[in-house]
Every structure is written in C-alpha cells, then in structure tokens.
Amino acid sequence: MILIKRMFFLAGLSLIIFSCSKDDEGIIGSNETETQLRERLIELFGSLEAISMPNSSDYAAIPADQMNPITADKVILGKFLFHETGLALNPKESIGEGTYSCASCHHAAAGFQSGIKQGIGEGGWGFGLLGESRIANPAYSPDSLDVQPIRTPTVLNTAYQNLMLWNGQFGALGLNAGTEANWTPDTPKETNLLGFEGLETQAIAGLGVHRLQLDISIIDNGPYRELFDRAFPEVAENERYTLVNAGLAIAAFERTVMANEAPFQKFVRNEVHELTEAELKGALLFYGKANCFECHSGPGLNGMEFHALGMNDLSGGNIIGNVDEATSKGRGGFTGETDDDYTFKTPTLYNLKDVSFLGHGGSFNSIVEVVEYKNTAISENTEVPLESISSQFIPLGLSAEEIEQLSLFIEHGLYDGNLIRYVPDTTPLGSCFPNADEQSRSDLGCD
Secondary structure: OHHHHHHHHHHHHHHHHHHOOOOOOOOOOOHHHHHHHHHHHHHHHOOHHHHOOOOOOOHHHOOOOOOOOOOHHHHHHHHHHHHOHHHOOOOOOHHHOOOOOHHHOOEHHHOOEOOOOOOEOOOEEOOOOOOOOOEEOOOOOHHHOOEOOOOOOOOOOHHHOOOEOOOOOEOOOHHHOOOHHHOOOOOHHHHHHHOOOHHHHHHHHHHHHOOOOOOHHHHHOOOHHHHHHHHOOOOOHHHOOOHHHHHHHHHHHHHHOOOOOOHHHHHHOOOOOOOOHHHHHHHHHHOOOOOHHHOOOOOOOOOOOEEOOOOOOOOOOOOOOOOOHHHHOEHHHHHOOHHHOOEEEOOOOOOHHHOOOEOOOOOEOOHHHHHHHHHHOOOOOOOOOHHHOOOOOOOOOOOHHHHHHHHHHHHHHOOOOOHHHHOOOOOOOOOOOOOOOHHHHHHHOOO
C-alpha cells in the first residue's frame, strides 16, 4: 500500500504547512522557559522519565498484560491482522465481504481514530484522503450497517489504559474488579471472563462484534500459518489458529502504537525538539494553572478516571441511528451505578488535530473549542443533571492568550506526525486496506 503511505505523507505535509505556522515568539522556545518546564515536571513526577514513552520496539518497557507478553513476532502478526480486510468473511450483507478491517475505524491517517464523527465498519463506502469521505453504502439496509453509536476512541497510547471504550466495559482487572455481574452472557462483555486487560479483551471481542474471522483457507492455504506459528510457538497447534490468539496479537501491536515522536516526548527525553515559546508556556499551563495533568495523566495523557463534563452525545442530521440510554450514560450505562452516570473515560490528548471533531460525541470542532469549554465550565448537555457533573469541572480562569498557548501546546507539542510507521506496506493477502469497497479502492488507488 505504497499509495496510501504517499497520500498520508502529503496530507500530513499539508497540515504542517497550513496549520503549523510558528508563533511570533520564535521557532524554538527560550532556555529560561525550557528550564522552568523541566523543573516543574521534576517537581511533579520526580523525573522526566516518568512521563516519557519508550521506543515502540522496546517491548520490555511498554506496559503489557502479563497474560499476553509482547514479542516482535506477535506485533508483526497483529499489525497485519489489524489492517487485513481479508478477515471480513462474515458480513451481514454479501457485498460487504472483504471490504473492512479494524483499521476502518482506527487508521493512522486520522490518528488511529475514525476520519469521520461516526465510524463505519461494514457497510461503509469510500475513504477520501484521511477517511473523511466515508459514508454509509446506499445499497445497505440501516440494520446491517456497522456504525459506532459514539465517537470512535483512538488506539494511540492505549498501552497506558487497562480498560477500554468510553465506558470502560472491556477489561477484567483494575476498576472492573467487582463488576462481574455486568459481564452479560452472550454479549461482548462476557469476553471479560477470559481475564485479560482491556486492550486484549476489546481486540478479542471486537473481532466477533465486527464479524471478522479466520477462514480455514487463510490458515491452511495462505501465508498466515507461519505468522501464527512464530507468534504463538508455545500454543498447541490444534489451538493456535483462533480468534482469541488473533485478538492477542492485535492487542500486542496496539500497545506499540504510541505518539513517542511528538515534540513534547522529545523534550522530556532531552532530545532536539521544536516546541515554540508559546507551546512551552502552554505546557507550563497544562502542568500548572490549568491542572490538565490531574486527569490527563501519565506518559499517554489518558488517565483511567471517568468524569462527567456535560458534553453532548452524537447528534446532527448526518448521524445514523439514535444514541441509546446506556451509551449516553457512559460508565453508568455499564456499571448501573447512579454515581457513574454520564461519566466517560479520560482520552489521550496526543494527535488531536488529525480530526475535526472532539469529545465523546464529536460536539467540538477544534482543540481551542474544547479548551474554551473547560475554561468556562458550563455544561452543554441539558440532559445531564448538574449533580452529576464532575467536581473537577470548574472554571480555569485562563486569559485569551493563555487559552491560545495551551491550545498550541496540545495541537502541536503533542502531535506525532509520523504515525505511518505503524502501517504495513501491504498485507500477507495483498488486500486493499483499511477498506476495500469499490469507492475506497478507487480513493486508495488499489485498482
């Protein structure tokens, strides 16, 4: 898929040219401000290493599920499976066979989110340049469409989260200990009974939810047999080629997908960086006056707490279907606990400028809009009771200049422009990806 890499490069270059014009305070920030930021980070965390991501090939340093050790062979297999449209062998509509993959809703061009507000797997039509042109295939019945009822969360930096989805329903450990009664039989949540962390659980469950499968021809007569053999040599051969192991390989790959080449990550590693004076000041605000780090924590800036910030659910004339009550209640829709109602998991803040919709319902169109929303701390969702709003959702008292500085830090300082390194040139089956419907094949140059 050399063409998609070229498209991704050109799109990224355009973003750099048109949206990364440096502020008037200079290309690189002053030594004085750099020193202030380093001192503040060491004051908070003891060292810069505490918020530094490892290299994506340093498997021993990447947070892993102890039941699913990360290995090079497992990551290679998972990388292929994640992008493999050849697994779409159990679609609701026959025309959907071989046309979608995990990467349909989590692709590098959109920061491993979806390029549209509402991700579409099976039944999607087209891709565009960054996934922004994907629509529902008019030949599909609404009941057959595989459409997300909430904005697609990113795979990026998820090694630093032990629960997955906005409501945290996937994962047997951590905050989900004690929620066993909600692991409903015959639903994807039952996958928690396998005992894995969130990434592994979601990857395994997701293969079934999105009707992806390993056909015997893929294993017996195709190139994946050797890849599974290398990835799972300790598993008996008659138990090796399964969707569970496919999910474990995908999760191992996902754990390596980190924004560790972002300017801020280079800064905390004491490497050459390109943080401007305004971005450095924005970082000082992030770790100071604005207190963003209290929720957006750790190297991935994606803490494991759930908060009610009163953001709107998916809405608008282009939304397919309705948001059900359980989805709108977030964590509470999973746990059934009133105190959890309308709370959603803290997302990463890396690579947000790849999409033009933010918040769990995509109700914001830019980073500055989200910063302004949190600065005023006025709930936009009238359906969320005031007593449910997080006590941490309070006015920040930021000036217009400080809002700009904080937004610049998030938009540019936390942006890794080389995510294409996580995309294979081709898959073992030679499939078009991340989608392979007729329009996507044309958009992606697969024909």
